Amino acid sequence: MASPANLILNGGRAALVAAVVVMAATPWLFSATHVVLLTEFMSMLVLAIMWNLLAGYADIVTVGQHAYVGVGAYAFFGFAALWGVNPYLSILLAGIVAFAIAVPTMLLVFRLRTAYLAIGTWVVAELLMLAAGKLSAWGGGSGTSVPISIILYFGRARDVRLATIYWLAFGLAASAMSVTYFLLRSRIGIGLTAMRDNEEGAAAIGVNITFARILCFLGTAPFLGMAGAIITLQKLRVAPPASFSITDWTVLIIFNVVIGGIGSFEGPIIGTIVYFVLRQYLADLGAWHLIILGTVSIAVILIEKRGLWGLVRRLLGDDLIPIAHKPSAMLTKQHTG
Amino acid sequence: MLELASLSRAFGGLVVINRVDFKVDAGEIVGILGPNGAGKTTLFNLIGGVLPPSSGRILFEGKDITAMRPWHRCRLGIGRTYQIPKPFTHMSVFENVLAAAMHGGNMTLTSAKAEAERVLARVGLAHRARLPAGRLGLLDMKQLELAKAVALRPRLLLLDEIAGGLTEAECDVLLGTIRELHGSGITIVWIEHVIQALRRVVTRLAVLSGGSFIAAGRPDQVLADRRVKEAYIGT
Ligand SMILES: Nc1ncnc2c1ncn2[C@@H]1O[C@H](COP(=O)(O)OP(=O)(O)OP(=O)(O)O)[C@@H](O)[C@H]1O
């Protein structure tokens, strides 16, 4: 039926498809400034999707996700700049190194729950940052710039280079979204969604909680690592406090996901959009923009735990991106009334 | 089928289950009665693996499952409902049951969908299939608990107070469903305060009081037992 809610939902879906098409063509459509901004948007989106999967579904409330971004950045620099590996391949390898770091971290951190787990992830991230500061080939505590030869590898002309880096970020964000979509539609994803709503209840219907947690923790690491590599291409530098920035790669991401809607597919996307829109207006405020975002996210949580999307979804009654499985039309028709 | 051997559980100093020895044979419908706080739900939590016992062992079909995680027990064939329902509030009623059929029931998406529709029709929730489970009333939520447990295709089904608050007609329907499930080969253990409902279907009645079974046997015999009457009058 063409109820107003359905019209809005279908309009939203059409807008979404249009947005994806426009995003795929960004370098041909927009100025260099906007391409740079949208590259940053795509990287932030990847981080938001991953944090949401961990904290929103698998109940792994990590405040150490910047560890994998930093590890990815340092691994990328190592492969590409120090060991002469092909720069594209180095991005992939950055993901693999992040995965390799996630395995022992998981063995350590999964012994802890809730607040202790959060502290554990943070401590691991800080240790990794301190260790990165000891790597003299990476410039030690003050870091170093990405060599010109590697920058030029992604395009001799500036706009070609910006376009290439943009498409890398876009590709990563698109695959993060598709992987999450298919994961959530799968058997394991249905279990994850059940865990999100009631963990004990999920265990009681046979959802293997431990396996789901391991899968999410290890599955997000390569995405975070590759995001770290791409972020390095944007910043053209590695340095411990910047590459392992808790503010940029964890705290800000938490705010965005909470504002957009934790535990939903749409939440991190909406949160990241809201952040970039707000930032255009709050840019002059410097460090204040973090304080304002934090305050907004607390306000949102108090009004609706599931963020802006939770609020809108209640009115619309369905998801924008159809993750949920529906019964056949027959069932509800036969038994109404 | 199920064997509890000298099973105990204490919370701090409070012993809630006290050296319980109990057996359930395949094909039985065992009713469990007992005053509030007797430890009935705790017993299910131990069997389901939500709580570890302080001591003792649990065997299912001859296999020691004492240290097994809840989801493994579920996949072995132990399904349960919760006295306080645990719905997946933001998923639809349909998806709640689908999740159970796919995980505990180990079905593919296609057969799990068919199973979920069948089970929802059976417990009378088909017309609510698209509703978020969190919006159900308490009685419907209890039916959803039953639907989820049935979709697991369990061999042993543990029911914790699912008849409270039903009208007589609704209760008859529920008893019909339970007989049907039993007829399809499921062994049932049912905790219930509604004695009249229990005695109509159970093959055996057991009374838990103060963490131990004080009587077990044919329903009329058990209900006539002096100690059982005392336990109930005492509350
Ligand atoms: N997780 C827990 N922590 C501490 N005490 C608990 C816990 N679970 C149960 N208890 C205590 O154990 C005792 C038995 O509780 P239980 O829920 O098993 O009783 P019950 O027989 O199911 O009662 P009812 O008929 O009211 O459902 C109660 O005194 C209760 O407070």
Ligand SMILES: [Mg+2]
């Ligand atoms: Mg109880």
